Amino acid sequence: MEFKVNSECSEKQSSDCIVIGIFESGGFSPSAEKVNKISHGYLKGLPQNADLQGKAEQALLLHHVPHVAAERVLLIGCGKEEEELDERRYKKLIKKMVNTLKETGAKNVFCYLPELKVKGKDIDWKIRSAIEVIQDVLYCFDHYKSTKTLHALNQITFIVTPTQTKAAQTAIQEGIALAVGINEAKNLANTPPNICNPAYLNASAKKWAEKFKNVRVSVVNEDEMKKLGMNAYLAVGQGSKNESLMSIIEYKSDKIPAGTKPIVLVGKGMTFDSGGISIKPSQNMDEMKYDMCGAATVFGVMNVVAELNLPLYVIGVLAGAENMPGGNAYRPGDILTTLSGQTVEVLNTDAEGRLVLCDALTYVERFDPELVIDIATLTGACVVALGHHMSGLMSNHAPLAEDLLHASEQSGDLAWRLPLGEEYQEQLDSNFADMANIGGRTAGAITAGCFLSRFTHQYHWAHLDIAGTAWRTGKEKGATGRPVALLSQFLLNKALAQKQGA
Ligand code: BES
Ligand code: MN
Ligand code: ZN
Secondary structure (H helix, E strand, O other), X not given: OEXXXXXXXXXXXXXXXXXXXXXXXXXXXXXXXXXXXHOOXXXXXXXXXXXXXXXXXXXXXXXXXXXXXXXXXXXXXXXXXXXXXXXXXXXXXXXXXXXXXXXXXXXXXEEOHHHOOEOOOOHHXXXXXXXXXXXXXXXXXXXXXXXXXXXXXXXXXXXXXXHHHHHHHHHHHHHHHHHHHHHHHHHHHHOOOOOOOHHHHHHHHHHHHOOOOOEEEEEEOHHHHHHHOOHHXXXXXXXXXOOOEXXXXXXXXXXXXXXXXXXXXXEEEEEEEOOOOOOXXXXXXXXXXXXXXXXXXXXXXXXXXXXXXXXXXXXXXXXXXXXXXXXXOOOOOOEEEOOOOXXXXXXXXXXXXXXXXXXXXXXXXXXXXXXXXXEEOOOHHHHHHHOOOOEEEEEOOHHHHHHHHHHHHHHOOOEEEOOOOHHHHHHHOOOXXXXXXXXXXXXXXXXXXXXXXXXXXXXXXXXXXXXXXXXXXXXXXXXXXXXXXXXHHHXXXXXXXXXXXX
């Protein structure tokens, strides 16, 4: 798919379709006014019936509108004109547009929808969001299907005003990079667990890194983990035939001052979580291939950062492992000595993500990070708390939490902060070790966060629990690519601050 911007009057240029907005009151967007004029009042002369009420997300496809060069004119209902659009509605309109266009043979399309006013949003946001939504709707994981899905649509030109052109061009670049990152994250996440194991995560990172001179990939294998004392990480993978591998992707821009500390992203990369000896029920167990969505997110974000060549130093860690039952599997009752030296009593082998992450979080101390963010499909409890709408955010540093929440609002990839605290920490008390790996029935997302917080005293840290947001179940089953947009926005903001010398 190709995206362009143009500020020229394009009703006269030939294309397969132009897309314009109309309102419920019968009001026309500026572009609809223009098309109406060119067509000598054709639009206003259309019979007023149920097909054309301008109701939000209504679509009407017209063919051969007089004096308009385009094959088709697609009218998208934008709702009441006096109610300014909000971001969700805008994205829904774009979605409606793509879904309608998909059904036609239109290949190249002129889209005027970015002219619509969206509350608090500029042209940059409107273009970027449009690209994100378009790519999301067109995404399809058919790698393992005999017949592939094909659609004609291959070029979308956004029409903007001349003064908006420059901003819109930058927005296209950013939007495309973001869409690439989201797509890569989805592809990795959707790849089945018999293919996508820790070695596959590593190979994907290595292969991708070849394209960039400022990206390096290294790996910590089981032998090295043993030498280092990453016994919690190792315990999780010891029941699996697939070797645990922690992949490290280092991106360092040459535009950063000497001595810049890295931003470190750590992704849970459980390529399959059966629960281990505390085995999960079989219903929907296939979805535990998505237990590596944290790692997929990190990979996606590294894509965005490298594509945009952001003036940053970012290290991404893909904490790959597989949690399986077996003769060599770790057990409930085992006591593990973590890399930090703290001991953990395993009370449930299905609370494995925190065991892998705690050692990865200690490992990254060696990078002397500016801050560390871990991303993990960590708890079913987070889904109970926040549903599939928002990721759970926990942090030991309020300014970092604020920055992430701000980025989440800017991107529409939402997160909500949950507390951490002594009351909850006590739930992790163990009779036999420094802590247990579970904290009881209540506040499961928070006690998991508390567990991780015990390994992050050396730096500013935030934890994103994406168990509810990383994939969809049911008929629409598939990875969402979240929270690539949130973290990319966070890093774009960092890059901007860096450029402005803040
Ligand atoms: N990967 C799961 C969390 C999960 C479960 C995400 C369902 C999305 C949907 C994690 O490893 C896990 O099994 N967590 C347990 C923790 C419990 C044993 C304390 C959970 O949430 O049930
Ligand atoms: Mn588990
Ligand atoms: Zn898990």
